[in-house]
Amino acid sequence: MSWIWRGLRPILESVLAGLIGLGVGALIMWAWGYRPWPAYVALFKESFGSGYGLASALANATPLILTALTFAAGARAGLFIIGAEGMMYMGAMAAVALSLFQLPSGFHAFVALLCAAAAGILWGFIPAVLRAYRGVHEVISTIMFNWLSHFLSFYLVANVLVDPIRAEKTLSIVKTSRLPLLIRGTDLSLGIVVAAGLALLFYVFFWHTVAGYEVRAAGANPYAARYGGVSPQRTVLLVFALGGAAAGLAGAVEVMGRPPTYAVYSGLTNLSGFGFDGIGVAMIGRIHPLGIIPAAIFYGGLQAGARLMQMEAGVPFEMVRAVQGVIVLALALPELTRIFKVFFRSIQRKGART
Amino acid sequence: MNWAYFWSLFSISLHAMVPITLTAVGEVIGETAGLFNIGLEGILLISAFTGTLGARAGGPVLGLLVGFLTGLGVGVIFGIICAYWKGSQMIAGVGINLFALGFVAFGLQVLGSPGFYTVPRNVQLPPIRTSVGSFSPVIPLALLLPFLIHWVLNHTRVGLRIKAVGENPEAADVAGIPVELTQLLSTAVGAALAGLAGAYMSVSWLGSVTKEISAGRGFIALATVVFSGLRPLLALAGGLIFGFFESLATWIQSLPGVKEAVPWQFISMIPYVATLLVVAGVIGRVRFPKALGVPYRRE
Numbered sequence: 001m002s003w004i005w006r007g008l009r010p011i012l013e014s015v016l017a018g019l020i021g022l023g024v025g026a027l028i029m030w031a032w033g034y035r036p037w038p039a040y041v042a043l044f045k046e047s048f049g050s051g052y053g054l055a056s057a058l059a060n061a062t063p064l065i066l067t068a069l070t071f072a073a074g075a076r077a078g079l080f081i082i083g084a085e086g087m088m089y090m091g092a093m094a095a096v097a098l099s100l101f102q103l104p105s106g107f108h109a110f111v112a113l114l115c116a117a118a119a120g121i122l123w124g125f126i127p128a129v130l131r132a133y134r135g136v137h138e139v140i141s142t143i144m145f146n147w148l149s150h151f152l153s154f155y156l157v158a159n160v161l162v163d164p165i166r167a168e169k170t171l172s173i174v175k176t177s178r179l180p181l182l183i184r185g186t187d188l189s190l191g192i193v194v195a196a197g198l199a200l201l202f203y204v205f206f207w208h209t210v211a212g213y214e215v216r217a218a219g220a221n222p223y224a225a226r227y228g229g230v231s232p233q234r235t236v237l238l239v240f241a242l243g244g245a246a247a248g249l250a251g252a253v254e255v256m257g258r259p260p261t262y263a264v265y266s267g268l269t270n271l272s273g274f275g276f277d278g279i280g281v282a283m284i285g286r287i288h289p290l291g292i293i294p295a296a297i298f299y300g301g302l303q304a305g306a307r308l309m310q311m312e313a314g315v316p317f318e319m320v321r322a323v324q325g326v327i328v329l330a331l332a333l334p335e336l337t338r339i340f341k342v343f344f345r346s347i348q349r350k351g352a353r354t
Numbered sequence: 355m356n357w358a359y360f361w362s363l364f365s366i367s368l369h370a371m372v373p374i375t376l377t378a379v380g381e382v383i384g385e386t387a388g389l390f391n392i393g394l395e396g397i398l399l400i401s402a403f404t405g406t407l408g409a410r411a412g413g414p415v416l417g418l419l420v421g422f423l424t425g426l427g428v429g430v431i432f433g434i435i436c437a438y439w440k441g442s443q444m445i446a447g448v449g450i451n452l453f454a455l456g457f458v459a460f461g462l463q464v465l466g467s468p469g470f471y472t473v474p475r476n477v478q479l480p481p482i483r484t485s486v487g488s489f490s491p492v493i494p495l496a497l498l499l500p501f502l503i504h505w506v507l508n509h510t511r512v513g514l515r516i517k518a519v520g521e522n523p524e525a526a527d528v529a530g531i532p533v534e535l536t537q538l539l540s541t542a543v544g545a546a547l548a549g550l551a552g553a554y555m556s557v558s559w560l561g562s563v564t565k566e567i568s569a570g571r572g573f574i575a576l577a578t579v580v581f582s583g584l585r586p587l588l589a590l591a592g593g594l595i596f597g598f599f600e601s602l603a604t605w606i607q608s609l610p611g612v613k614e615a616v617p618w619q620f621i622s623m624i625p626y627v628a629t630l631l632v633v634a635g636v637i638g639r640v641r642f643p644k645a646l647g648v649p650y651r652r653e
Binding site: 028032126134137139141145151158159276279280324326331332 | 435
């Protein structure tokens with residue numbers, strides 16, 4: 001029995017946290033004079049009620065799976081890498097830059113993905129070295145690098161990669177470098193396969209190889225792992241590289257697989273936020289590569305439905321991100337289910353007394 | 355080039371110093387008690403927004419008060435989750451930051467101005483006008499508060515208790531100090547100062563709210579705390595240093611001829627590069643409370 005509980009509990013906790021998040025979201029909507037129920041009906045009807053909505057949910061989930069993997073890789077080693085946002089911008093820039101070259105169809109996309117992953121790894125290199133050899137906390141360094149990436153991308157979008165005809169966006173990804181759509185008429189591209197495939201690779205690496213086991217050991221107990229011969233420096237560099245590759249790919253699959261423009265807009269409006277959303281997705285997926293996939297689909301669905309919610313109920317779609325924040329806050333609690341058990345028991349006791 | 359240019363650099367520095375100093379000094383209190391709050395960025399953002407609402411409703415002073423109380427409220431939630439329920443401080447902090455991103459973007463939409471809201475002139479905090487320029491009244495507060503906190507932490511019983519809780523919660527517990535309550539109050543007061551800093555940005559300094567108004571200042575404040583080694587007066591010095599670099603970026607862009615030579619995006623990177631360099635330079639030489647970041651559980 002206990003092993004079933006052990007497997008079920010994280011799922012139960014995520015569901016519980018999700019309900020708490022939606023509850024607080026309803027409270028906020030109500031406080032601002034909106035009616036929560038019709039808003040939520042619109043939200044879920046769109047995202048999970050139709051084939052098209054589901055395809056949108058999967059399309060939105062694609063970059064989130066990848067940025068969530070960045071956070072999860074770090075968290076498994078005991079690191080708090082919140083730099084996916086900046087790495088993701090760099091990946092997108094690399095993908096766009098590769099469209100300046102001419103390569104055969106298909107192979108072009110493959111090379112672009114590789115370069116994007118490399119760009120993400122490169123962007124994480126200095127924070128990784130600072131962490132490994134100078135002990136600089138990765139929360140501070142990766143956030144600073146997010147801002148550096150933000151400004152560098154602004155520069156690249158406006159000056160280097162700009163579309164000569166439409167100045168509000170970069171050059172579009174050339175046809176040979178685009179990821180083909182899986183379902184005609186939707187936004188769902190081959191990117192979802194890349195994302196899910198990488199999640200699977202991460203799972204195999206972390207749970208079925210010695211190197212991955214060592215990373216997890218270093219995260220669970222750094223002293224014991226060090227005593228056992230695991231180099232802490234190597235672990236830091238490794239997870240930063242894995243995370244950087246995933247985040248770089250996130251930016252790339254988004255521009256290479258998102259019709260109609262296949263480009264980055266000035267102000268990075270069609271990219272900004274994926275890195276931070278990925279943290280939430282990783283938490284809801286319990287920082288497990290296979291848990292991240294359903295969590296990303298859930299969150300991608302909320303995003304897809306949020307647009308309809310805005311149209312039908314008038315509630316601004318940013319609401320969804322606030323809900324996500326509350327979900328993460330709830331997930332900060334250890335043994336969330338236990339707190340509820342204690343809570344219910346105290347209610348029962350009160351009930352018995354009166 | 356004349357003196358007026360340098361004077362403007364000094365003036366912007368003083369204004370840019372305030373949010374970083376207030377937030378950092380507040381976090382010094384919280385970290386001394388053993389709680390590490392990476393949600394400061396979010397608190398700055400939320401209270402910049404709620405401060406605006408307060409100012410709209412009842413003037414600039416109410417705005418600052420609402421910002422302060424917003425920070426206090428978020429700090430209490432953070433404290434309950436982390437001190438009483440032994441939740442993960444890192445994850446709770448991330449939760450606050452994510453919530454802030456969504457909540458403020460949502461709120462700005464509701465105000466009818468997606469992404470940007472200008473605080474009406476008549477509800478902005480009026481600056482103190484002197485013969486050498488006008489300054490926000492919050493500046494002297496930010497300059498004096500670190501001294502007050504220095505005194506409380508180092509020369510009063512309350513300060514000793516806060517230190518004991520952060521250094522050795524078990525011993526503090528045995529000595530009859532309420533560990534959880536001390537941690538909750540310390541982190542809440544710290545968060546309240548971050549809230550005041552947020553409201554200062556929108557109601558007094560910048561006069562507007564955007565989705566990016568905090569611009570990494572919460573994390574720069576965390577870097578300042580690292581730099582200070584939990585000494586409030588050094589946190590003030592750090593605030594002045596980082597405030598200077600921030601204003602340096604603004605100032606250089608205002609110089610004639612610079613904009614044509616160097617793209618503004620690269621000048622805007624200055625404060626973030628400076629933060630990285632300072633943190634990479636000082637780390638390893640500072641000592642933090644033993645129980646920082648570790649939830650205390652009675653055996």
